Amino acid sequence: xxxxxxxxxxxxxxxxVGGNAPIVVQSxxxxxxxNVMSTINQIKELEDCDCELVRVAVPDREAAxxxxxxxxxxxxxxxxxxxxxxxxxxxxxxxxxEGLRLxxxxxxxxxxxxxxxxxxxxxxxxxxxxxxxxxxxxxQNPKLNVAEQMVEVAMRQIRLLESLNYDLIKVSLKxxxxxxxxxxxxxxxxxxPYPLHIGITEAGPPRSGIIRSTVGISTLLxxxxxxxxxxxxxxxxxxxxxxGYEILKSLSLRQHGPILVSCPSCGRAEVDIINLAExxxxxxxxxxxxxxxxVMGCVVNxxxxxxxxxxxxxxxxxxxxxxxxGEKIATIEEKDFLVALMAEVxxx
Amino acid sequence: xxxxxxxxxxxxxxxxVGGNAPIVVQSxxxxxxxNVMSTINQIKELEDCDCELVRVAVPDREAAxxxxxxxxxxxxxxxxxxxxxxxxxxxxxxxxxEGLRLxxxxxxxxxxxxxxxxxxxxxxxxxxxxxxxxxxxxxQNPKLNVAEQMVEVAMRQIRLLESLNYDLIKVSLKxxxxxxxxxxxxxxxxxxPYPLHIGITEAGPPRSGIIRSTVGISTLLxxxxxxxxxxxxxxxxxxxxxxGYEILKSLSLRQHGPILVSCPSCGRAEVDIINLAExxxxxxxxxxxxxxxxVMGCVVNxxxxxxxxxxxxxxxxxxxxxxxxGEKIATIEEKDFLVALMAEVxxx
Numbered sequence: 001x002x003x004x005x006x007x008x009x010x011x012x013x014x015x016x017v018g019g020n021a022p023i024v025v026q027s028x029x030x031x032x033x034x035n036v037m038s039t040i041n042q043i044k045e046l047e048d049c050d051c052e053l054v055r056v057a058v059p060d061r062e063a064a065x066x067x068x069x070x071x072x073x074x075x076x077x078x079x080x081x082x083x084x085x086x087x088x089x090x091x092x093x094x095x096x097x098e099g100l101r102l103x104x105x106x107x108x109x110x111x112x113x114x115x116x117x118x119x120x121x122x123x124x125x126x127x128x129x130x131x132x133x134x135x136x137x138x139x140q141n142p143k144l145n146v147a148e149q150m151v152e153v154a155m156r157q158i159r160l161l162e163s164l165n166y167d168l169i170k171v172s173l174k175x176x177x178x179x180x181x182x183x184x185x186x187x188x189x190x191x192x193p194y195p196l197h198i199g200i201t202e203a204g205p206p207r208s209g210i211i212r213s214t215v216g217i218s219t220l221l222x223x224x225x226x227x228x229x230x231x232x233x234x235x236x237x238x239x240x241x242x243x244g245y246e247i248l249k250s251l252s253l254r255q256h257g258p259i260l261v262s263c264p265s266c267g268r269a270e271v272d273i274i275n276l277a278e279x280x281x282x283x284x285x286x287x288x289x290x291x292x293x294x295v296m297g298c299v300v301n302x303x304x305x306x307x308x309x310x311x312x313x314x315x316x317x318x319x320x321x322x323x324x325x326g327e328k329i330a331t332i333e334e335k336d337f338l339v340a341l342m343a344e345v346x347x348x
Numbered sequence: 349x350x351x352x353x354x355x356x357x358x359x360x361x362x363x364x365v366g367g368n369a370p371i372v373v374q375s376x377x378x379x380x381x382x383n384v385m386s387t388i389n390q391i392k393e394l395e396d397c398d399c400e401l402v403r404v405a406v407p408d409r410e411a412a413x414x415x416x417x418x419x420x421x422x423x424x425x426x427x428x429x430x431x432x433x434x435x436x437x438x439x440x441x442x443x444x445x446e447g448l449r450l451x452x453x454x455x456x457x458x459x460x461x462x463x464x465x466x467x468x469x470x471x472x473x474x475x476x477x478x479x480x481x482x483x484x485x486x487x488q489n490p491k492l493n494v495a496e497q498m499v500e501v502a503m504r505q506i507r508l509l510e511s512l513n514y515d516l517i518k519v520s521l522k523x524x525x526x527x528x529x530x531x532x533x534x535x536x537x538x539x540x541p542y543p544l545h546i547g548i549t550e551a552g553p554p555r556s557g558i559i560r561s562t563v564g565i566s567t568l569l570x571x572x573x574x575x576x577x578x579x580x581x582x583x584x585x586x587x588x589x590x591x592g593y594e595i596l597k598s599l600s601l602r603q604h605g606p607i608l609v610s611c612p613s614c615g616r617a618e619v620d621i622i623n624l625a626e627x628x629x630x631x632x633x634x635x636x637x638x639x640x641x642x643v644m645g646c647v648v649n650x651x652x653x654x655x656x657x658x659x660x661x662x663x664x665x666x667x668x669x670x671x672x673x674g675e676k677i678a679t680i681e682e683k684d685f686l687v688a689l690m691a692e693v694x695x696x
Binding site: 001030032039057058063083106132133134135136176177182202203204205207208211214218233234236237240242246247250251252260261265267269273274277278294295298300301302305308 | 349376377378379380381382387403404405406407411429431451454480481482483484524525526527530549550551552553555556557558559560562563564566567570580581582583584585588590591594595598599600607608609610611612613614615616617621622625626629642643644646648649650652653656
């Protein structure tokens with residue numbers, strides 16, 4: 001893996017993004033922001049699954065007003081998502097949000113951005129310049145491809161903020177097309193010192209969207225690019241957070257709860273590995289500690305992988321060997337597989 | 349993206365792997381191979397979702413014998429998965445399989461591999477040298493890390509086959525650990541001209557396994573490495589194939605059926621985008637043609653992304669605009685969203 005790109009650290013409330021800070025997992029509420037109770041409940045659900053930053057759409061004044069009550073009830077830093085109307089950014093700041101996202105494609109005149117940046121500077125609140133391929137400003141240089149256009153739009157906004165001596169900047173350049181997104185981030189990563197928020201926009205429902213998001217985000221992380229990630233799914237936001245941590249765990253960039261190794265099963269397996277693995281995965285969702293658990297179906301890789309795990313089970317016909325840190329600790333009967341394995345996991 | 353690594357093309361029955369051939373999607377049956385009917389049925393299911401190569405475990409002589417009847421009933425090339433006993437490889441060849449997979453970690457003495465390679469050469473049948481971190485041969489150089497050990501084990505087997513003037517070789521080096529897997533493939537990609545089968549081993553059930561597999565496979569593909577892919581999931585094999593194509597589509601490496609762009613929804617949306625997107629995804633599973641469909645929740649990126657799609661819908665309060673190739677073609681009521689969108693998709 002490429003070493004992580006060095007970026008300037010910024011603070012969004014209590015959460016550091018960039019520098020040597022862990023790569024931050026974030027999501028966004030999907031409730032009507034004006035519905036204070038349902039929005040608070042969704043933010044609490046996100047906190048429960050360790051979502052570290054929560055973005056909230058602010059489409060109108062009533063939503064900006066609702067932020068005051070929401071802020072009082074939650075502990076995750078809140079980022080107000082602003083489009084079109086810069087005055088909503090000012091109202092969100094007054095409500096106490098810890099971060100802003102502005103879309104240069106629709107925020108309008110530089111004077112408006114200047115007004116917002118000054119208010120942010122007074123409060124020490126960072127701004128994400130959130131460029132999106134689906135909402136670029138109209139007049140683009142037709143000689144540039146979409147990736148280059150996104151970079152140009154971001155750079156124009158960055159230069160404006162820098163001219164105001166404001167540098168609490170985070171940048172994103174999202175497209176649905178993965179190669180376009182990667183090209184844009186690779187380019188801007190070399191041009192600016194600011195932390196990067198990475199993701200694939202409008203990636204779709206979980207079945208296809210998790211894969212598209214993972215392809216884009218993991219490739220960028222492998223290249224050393226990305227300080228905070230958001231998996232965009234047409235699904236409850238909790239799913240975005242779970243997927244985000246799985247990406248980071250797969251690249252050994254963060255620990256977060258258990259890791260499950262399980263074989264795909266094949267004509268060699270003599271027990272129902274697919275159902276056993278799914279049952280173990282369900283049980284592991286309740287466990288917070290980082291522990292590596294292996295569920296293996298046969299003698300080929302079974303003992304090898306099970307040994308490498310903290311707790312592992314290598315199944316044969318009707319019975320299995322239970323391993324702990326490479327040591328066989330018991331032989332168990334098929335009816336006890338799940339219970340015996342989970343008992344060891346709890347005990348570990 | 350890096351240009352694809354140049355590799356020697358080999359033919360597994362009617363399917364070319366390597367060279368300029370499209371990256372091949374493969375899977376493996378999970379039925380008891382000796383149960384001929386259930387194995388044939390699963391292979392037909394795999395053929396139905398465009399699985400291009402099917403691997404079948406051959407744990408004993410009865411399974412090898414079953415291959416004869418299986419071969420007669422299916423059209424996808426069959427690869428026999430052999431561990432421990434080289435005689436099963438010879439029997440599988442007699443049953444007519446188009447490919448073999450040998451695990452150097454357990455196949456035993458060079459003389460045995462030599463016997464198998466000679467039989468393969470007579471028939472023009474390729475061998476995959478399938479190294480797995482969980483089943484390396486016992487005596488490994490302790491100064492080498494796991495990635496280096498996997499490469500060394502593969503290279504020893506490759507040199508043996510080359511010394512027999514046999515070059516219908518494909519290689520895989522799979523670990524559960526993604527960085528280890530990537531390191532191993534990057535190394536061997538520079539050492540040999542043969543096509544590479546890529547994947548992450550024992551990646552787990554779908555929730556975590558799809559992400560882990562996608563992280564490993566997509567990063568390698570981005571680096572230009574990989575001629576055939578297998579997504580390993582503790583799940584029905586059909587899920588592996590669907591995931592495999594989604595990875596290839598996300599990197600624009602292959603077309604395969606529809607692509608769905610859909611927004612994650614947020615506090616700005618005035619319709620239930622999550623349910624609409626999932627319903628559209630369900631409907632699109634029935635459609636084979638490559639078509640890009642967008643389901644967007646609001647005016648921010650909605651019209652931009654919907655315009656870029658073949659057929660798109662950009663929703664507002666209670667109604668939406670239907671787009672076709674960038675042109676507005678209708679305004680539709682909320683109750684008609686799904687039906688009107690799918691009617692246009694069918695017509696396209």
